[in-house]
Amino acid sequence: MFAEYSASELTSIFAMQGFAGLILFSVFVLMALGLAIIFGQMGVINMAHGEFMILGAYVTYIISNLFADYLPVIYDSYFFVAMIVAFFVTAALGAFVEWAMIRHLYRRPLDTLLATWGLSLILQQLYRSVFGAREVGVTLPDWLMGSYPVTDLVEVPVNGLFVMGLTIVITVGVALMMQKSRLGKQTRAVVQNRPMAAAVGINTEKVDRMTFALGCGIAGIAGSAFTMIGSTGPTSGQLYIVDTFLVVVFGGASSLLGTVASAFTISQAQSTMEFFLSGSMAKVLTLLFVVGILMLRPQGLFTLKVRH
Amino acid sequence: MNKFADFIARNQYSHMIILAVLLLVILPLSMDIFRLNLVGKYLTYAFVALGLVLCWGYGGILSLGQGVFFGLGGYCMAMFLKLEASSPENTAIQSTPGIPDFMDWNQLTELPWFWEPFHSFGFTLFAVIAVPAVFAFIIAVAMFKRRVGGVYFAIITQAVAAILTILIIGQQGYTGGVNGITDLRTLHGWDIRTDEAKYILYYINALLLFICLFVAAFVIKSKLGRLLVAMRESEERVRFSGYDVSGFKIFIFCLAAAISAIGGAMFTLQVGFMSPTFVGIVPSIEMVIFCALGGRLSILGAVYGTLLVNWAKTSFSESFPELWLFAMGALFIGVVMAFPNGLAGIYQRYIEPLLLKLSKKDDSPSAPTPAAKDASSDKADNNEETLTSEERKHA
Numbered sequence: 240m241f242a243e244y245s246a247s248e249l250t251s252i253f254a255m256q257g258f259a260g261l262i263l264f265s266v267f268v269l270m271a272l273g274l275a276i277i278f279g280q281m282g283v284i285n286m287a288h289g290e291f292m293i294l295g296a297y298v299t300y301i302i303s304n305l306f307a308d309y310l311p312v313i314y315d316s317y318f319f320v321a322m323i324v325a326f327f328v329t330a331a332l333g334a335f336v337e338w339a340m341i342r343h344l345y346r347r348p349l350d351t352l353l354a355t356w357g358l359s360l361i362l363q364q365l366y367r368s369v370f371g372a373r374e375v376g377v378t379l380p381d382w383l384m385g386s387y388p389v390t391d392l393v394e395v396p397v398n399g400l401f402v403m404g405l406t407i408v409i410t411v412g413v414a415l416m417m418q419k420s421r422l423g424k425q426t427r428a429v430v431q432n433r434p435m436a437a438a439v440g441i442n443t444e445k446v447d448r449m450t451f452a453l454g455c456g457i458a459g460i461a462g463s464a465f466t467m468i469g470s471t472g473p474t475s476g477q478l479y480i481v482d483t484f485l486v487v488v489f490g491g492a493s494s495l496l497g498t499v500a501s502a503f504t505i506s507q508a509q510s511t512m513e514f515f516l517s518g519s520m521a522k523v524l525t526l527l528f529v530v531g532i533l534m535l536r537p538q539g540l541f542t543l544k545v546r547h
Numbered sequence: 548m549n550k551f552a553d554f555i556a557r558n559q560y561s562h563m564i565i566l567a568v569l570l571l572v573i574l575p576l577s578m579d580i581f582r583l584n585l586v587g588k589y590l591t592y593a594f595v596a597l598g599l600v601l602c603w604g605y606g607g608i609l610s611l612g613q614g615v616f617f618g619l620g621g622y623c624m625a626m627f628l629k630l631e632a633s634s635p636e637n638t639a640i641q642s643t644p645g646i647p648d649f650m651d652w653n654q655l656t657e658l659p660w661f662w663e664p665f666h667s668f669g670f671t672l673f674a675v676i677a678v679p680a681v682f683a684f685i686i687a688v689a690m691f692k693r694r695v696g697g698v699y700f701a702i703i704t705q706a707v708a709a710i711l712t713i714l715i716i717g718q719q720g721y722t723g724g725v726n727g728i729t730d731l732r733t734l735h736g737w738d739i740r741t742d743e744a745k746y747i748l749y750y751i752n753a754l755l756l757f758i759c760l761f762v763a764a765f766v767i768k769s770k771l772g773r774l775l776v777a778m779r780e781s782e783e784r785v786r787f788s789g790y791d792v793s794g795f796k797i798f799i800f801c802l803a804a805a806i807s808a809i810g811g812a813m814f815t816l817q818v819g820f821m822s823p824t825f826v827g828i829v830p831s832i833e834m835v836i837f838c839a840l841g842g843r844l845s846i847l848g849a850v851y852g853t854l855l856v857n858w859a860k861t862s863f864s865e866s867f868p869e870l871w872l873f874a875m876g877a878l879f880i881g882v883v884m885a886f887p888n889g890l891a892g893i894y895q896r897y898i899e900p901l902l903l904k905l906s907k908k909d910d911s912p913s914a915p916t917p918a919a920k921d922a923s924s925d926k927a928d929n930n931e932e933t934l935t936s937e938e939r940k941h942a
Contacts, residue, residue, distance in 0.1 A: 282698070284698055284702075340884065344883070344884070347883075347887075348697065348698050349609045349697065349698065352611075352701060353835060353836065353839060353879050353882075353883050354879060354883040354884060356832055356879055357876040357877065357879025357880040358876060359876070360872045360875050361873055361876035361877065361880075363872060364869065364873050364876070367872075477829075481702075481705055481828060484702045484705070484706075485706055488702055488703075517717060519713045519714070519716060519717030520717055522713050523710055523713050523714050523717065526706055526709060526713075530706050530707065530710070533695075533699075534689040534690065534693070537693050537694075
């Protein structure tokens with residue numbers, strides 16, 4: 240399948256597809272980070288994670304419209320406001336869901352899966368009723384338009400670069416927070432040994448709620464970033480949920496490094512193959528590859544050594 | 548009335564008989580063929596729900612990819628029917644007569660090798676069960692031998708459902724793509740689209756469902772059923788008692804897959820097509836809610852749950868389509884949070900005691916007093932708990 244391309248063309252193809260893969264990688268990482276915190280740290284399956292992401296996207300859409308109507312002068316900077324609002328809105332919804340639903344189901348992980356699936360159906364229909372079934376998109380500010388030529392065959396779009404930068408910042412931020420901050424330390428303590436954490440005075444219920452809210456909030460940021468590269472519809476979240484779960488499981492559920500590494504592998508494999516095969520076959524092969532590896536190594540790429 | 552209540556509450560086959568009367572007599576008499584055919588379609592989902600009762604309710608293995616097996620069974624049957632429908636005479640206008648129409652549209656000039664055996668009806672019947680069972684066996688061996696279970700297993704089965712759907716949609720020339728395999732007409736020259744055929748297929752479907760119900764009841768009552776419950780509660784203990792845990796899990800998963808596949812094949816026969824919309828993640832998870840609503844530990848509950856959810860879905864989507872997803876979502880959350888044992892749990896908790904009370908008014912001396920009954924059921928519970936150790940002695 241490589242025969243009809245020259246060597247320099249092949250390099251360019253790999254570079255371009257690699258870059259497309261990097262954008263996919265950014266979406267995967269942003270979505271998987273929230274999921275990895277919730278699933279890896281708390282053992283809760285949140286099937287509505289995609290809908291939390293889409294909520295972030297819709298919030299961004301609303302804010303961009305508000306800026307366009309009332310503050311057209313500083314429209315260029317709407318994104319930063321939108322991102323922060325998206326974080327807090329989704330985190331608030333996450334905290335509410337944890338309080339109303341998840342906390343009653345910690346002992347039944349398979350049941351959380353079904354309950355959050357129900358939640359995702361409700362949210363989808365809610366989006367459809369409020370925003371309509373058609374996909375909506377935001378107008379990108381000028382400084383995110385266009386592309387940046389690297390060589391005469393390779394061009395990289397600016398919005399992609401921006402999303403990637405954002406991903407790096409957020410990933411580093413989350414990693415630092417889990418390692419250094421009070422909440423991060425408390426979360427890890429609760430994961431490793433809940434009774435002992437409670438015994439030394441950590442309010443484990445509050446930590447659970449904060450962790451869940453944080454994971455959802457990051458999904459909101461992911462949704463915000465998602466508007467930069469694609470349009471948003473009521474069911475957009477569902478398209479990514481299985482891939483994201485695979486990313487988290489493949490990476491080793493409780494390791495953020497593993498999540499990033501597996502998101503990179505999966506997205507690069509998929510986008511490189513997409514050029515040579517049809518999109519659907521690329522996806523099938525990628526998923527098969529991941530499932531195959533998981534059959535050989537069920538604990539994922541990276542594992543955290545914890546005594547149980 | 549009291550006698551009737553007594554019969555329902557005490558006879559162990561009474562519930563099965565009531566279901567049989569409902570499905571075989573009441574529904575066919577009270578509905579026109581269009582509605583009855585719809586019920587028949589719902590009942591094919593009940594096969595999947597029944598499989599889920601076995602592997603999820605009793606075995607503790609939640610599969611979110613049961614649609615895969617339903618679909619494989621359905622596709623096997625659809626391939627046979629499609630080949631019969633595309634005889635060279637019927638497809639004379641195609642550029643390659645004798646192959647299914649969608650292959651001709653996709654510039655295929657000969658039948659792919661894996662379609663060839665489906666000319667034979669005997670092979671098809673065999674494949675309907677064998678293909679999904681073997682597929683389930685491969686997944687189950689790879690997963691359970693390595694002690695992957697619970698949430699991980701659920702996610703992997705979901706990925707498998709996603710893979711198969713994308714594959715079917717992508718390989719349009721071999722599978723009919725997103726439209727599926729449509730325009731199925733005859734089975735050995737017998738037109739399956741007439742009203743008479745629909746009645747017959749409905750009864751065949753119902754009978755197969757009862758056979759599967761009896762198989763499931765037998766499995767649950769057997770030693771294997773008890774082991775499954777023991778494994779669900781504490782896998783390590785069973786393993787340390789010297790049992791090969793993975794072997795039992797593999798068996799029950801394959802059995803559930805085979806039962807689902809029968810449902811899929813009957814679906815194709817009754818509805819007249821098969822498409823990837825019944826394979827993917829969304830239908831697979833919906834089938835879990837059929838089982839959960841009926842009660843994940845009740846084989847008859849699975850049938851009632853399926854009928855109820857689908858009846859609600861049909862009537863809702865006819866009158867308030869936008870409300871259906873809200874209702875479905877609320878159903879998922881409500882069943883999980885408030886009624887983990889579903890309708891069967893409600894029945895056992897509230898209706899059965901009522902029936903017992905009614906029947907006690909007869910005061911036949913042979914009927915055990917409540918105290919005696921409690922004592923005997925306590926004893927039964929004790930028996931169940933000590934069973935594993937007893938069985939180990941026997942083994």
